Amino acid sequence: MKNNKMNVLDNNVMMEIRGLSKEFSRNGERLQALLEIDLDVVEGEFLCLVGPSGCGKTTFLRIVQGLIEKSAGSIELYGKPITQPSADRGFVFQQDNLYPWRTVIANARLGLELAGMGTDQANARANEMLKLVGLEGFEQSYPRELSGGMRQRVNLARALTIDPKVLLMDEPFAALDAITREAMQTELLRIWREAGKTVMFVTHQIDEAVYLANRVVVMAPRPGRIEKIVTITKTTDRSEDAKRSQEFHQAVDEIRDIIESHDREDIMAN
Amino acid sequence: MSNAGETTSEDIEEDKSGLFGSNETAKNRKRRRLITSLIVIFVGWELFGQFGIENRLFFAPLSEIAVSGYENWISGELQKHISASFQELLYGMLLATIFGIAFGILIAINQSVREHCDPIVSALYATPTVAIAPILITAFGLGIASKVAVVFLIAVFPIIINTTVGIRQTQESFIETAYSFNATRWQVIAKVLVPSSIPFVIAGIRLGVGRGIVGVVVGELFGADMGLGIFIFEAGQTFDAAPQFLGILILCFAGMALTGLLQWTEKKIAPWHHFALDEE
Ligand SMILES: Nc1ncnc2c1ncn2[C@@H]1O[C@H](COP(=O)(O)OP(=O)(O)OP(=O)(O)O)[C@@H](O)[C@H]1O
Numbered sequence A: 001m002k003n004n005k006m007n008v009l010d011n012n013v014m015m016e017i018r019g020l021s022k023e024f025s026r027n028g029e030r031l032q033a034l035l036e037i038d039l040d041v042v043e044g045e046f047l048c049l050v051g052p053s054g055c056g057k058t059t060f061l062r063i064v065q066g067l068i069e070k071s072a073g074s075i076e077l078y079g080k081p082i083t084q085p086s087a088d089r090g091f092v093f094q095q096d097n098l099y100p101w102r103t104v105i106a107n108a109r110l111g112l113e114l115a116g117m118g119t120d121q122a123n124a125r126a127n128e129m130l131k132l133v134g135l136e137g138f139e140q141s142y143p144r145e146l147s148g149g150m151r152q153r154v155n156l157a158r159a160l161t162i163d164p165k166v167l168l169m170d171e172p173f174a175a176l177d178a179i180t181r182e183a184m185q186t187e188l189l190r191i192w193r194e195a196g197k198t199v200m201f202v203t204h205q206i207d208e209a210v211y212l213a214n215r216v217v218v219m220a221p222r223p224g225r226i227e228k229i230v231t232i233t234k235t236t237d238r239s240e241d242a243k244r245s246q247e248f249h250q251a252v253d254e255i256r257d258i259i260e261s262h263d264r265e266d267i268m269a270n
Numbered sequence B: 001m002s003n004a005g006e007t008t009s010e011d012i013e014e015d016k017s018g019l020f021g022s023n024e025t026a027k028n029r030k031r032r033r034l035i036t037s038l039i040v041i042f043v044g045w046e047l048f049g050q051f052g053i054e055n056r057l058f059f060a061p062l063s064e065i066a067v068s069g070y071e072n073w074i075s076g077e078l079q080k081h082i083s084a085s086f087q088e089l090l091y092g093m094l095l096a097t098i099f100g101i102a103f104g105i106l107i108a109i110n111q112s113v114r115e116h117c118d119p120i121v122s123a124l125y126a127t128p129t130v131a132i133a134p135i136l137i138t139a140f141g142l143g144i145a146s147k148v149a150v151v152f153l154i155a156v157f158p159i160i161i162n163t164t165v166g167i168r169q170t171q172e173s174f175i176e177t178a179y180s181f182n183a184t185r186w187q188v189i190a191k192v193l194v195p196s197s198i199p200f201v202i203a204g205i206r207l208g209v210g211r212g213i214v215g216v217v218v219g220e221l222f223g224a225d226m227g228l229g230i231f232i233f234e235a236g237q238t239f240d241a242a243p244q245f246l247g248i249l250i251l252c253f254a255g256m257a258l259t260g261l262l263q264w265t266e267k268k269i270a271p272w273h274h275f276a277l278d279e280e
């Protein structure tokens, strides 16, 4: 087997994040959700973010999407500062957020419609993406007629229709059962390869991160920050077998150790 | 969109009624149950009128009401009254619906308008606005204009309130989804807030119709030259129970027909809306 290492340093940095901080104030109290995040995102990579609950993963993704403002630092995509959502970034929410009053295809074309594209053209594009996520034949169904896994596929297709450079995914498979989740992981990898996107993927599950990612960003809480970035060595064909390999378990253990060492510190501090 | 929805929701109805063990479609079952109820009521009414009550000043069996209906129809009287009342209700409801939805949206999305107007709308909703009918009749005369005004005033408040509630109950994450595609404020209103509020708006119109029918009758009682309210009132002056019940029954069926029409409309424009406890 050819060990095709993906060396990120050889590739183009598309997104540059420097000293990114976010402070919330709640009931007059300040909360440092993110503190001085530095991160380079490489074109075409699959980047996973893991970390304990409340360490600011969602907040981070939202800032990258331009849904909320940062408090300090800079974040640039292809050299241009990010200030608001735009077609170069697509967001996949944890809850699928499909509009119950829209059919599957009408949900999928939402982003194009909002960008002012005509219905026929938008439908054609949405159809293509529904096919890509394996939902051919369900175009005219309503969301309540779909299973959780299918709804997440529509969610993904909706983000893909606008043809973003970067896909931001916030625990998209968290609500799915284990079997559906594994199927979705494999699908996502296939789509990632076929569509040639850069992916930033938040998850709670370390094995999911190791299975999917080229690099895993391990975050720590209070204040939310990057603890370590672990590069995952893997063969290009990520088969399910990869999950049984020695390397896989080593990487999972390494990340678990980092996170747990923090939990211990936390418990001692309290 | 409505075409596709129609097929889908009907397919499901059939599927599920099969699932619950009978071959009857949900539509047929509903119709059968309604007819059963009506037969029980009508037979009970006739028997009670014939044998239960002696005094014909208070009550009339269905057969007498039917005779009265036939006579008034032949003379052409009934049609004139129905047409007048119907127009009052129709125009009043149209105005109330258009204005109520527009103003309801404005209250929901504009904080300044909301803080100025919301408490007043709530107060007026609770006020028996029908009491203002005499003033409106003095102002607009005995023709249909004054009754249109009464219907409008009494029906508009539930429509405003329901529209506002419908828009404000929209899931925040739905709005955020639109914003993640860089939607403008107007797009969020048109593509998220308004569609999500449709079932509430229709419920508001239903409440409005109920109140509007009351408005028609009460308005006419205070002064009108034509209409079912006047028809009932005049029959009351001569202590004739049958035409009074005739008028009341017509109003009752008008209410049912309008409610049915609204339910049908909701199915057409909001086929996605579904109540989990319904079997179909
Ligand atoms: N709008 C807000 N206002 C105030 N505080 C907020 C807001 N959003 C998030 N926070 C706080 O910021 C911190 C990080 O929240 P965030 O949702 O980003 O965490 P997370 O890593 O995504 O957690 P989880 O894994 O549970 O989803 C939390 O302490 C949270 O309470």
Ligand SMILES: [Mg+2]
Pocket (backbone or CB within 6 Å): A057, A058, A059, A170
């Ligand atoms: Mg989160």
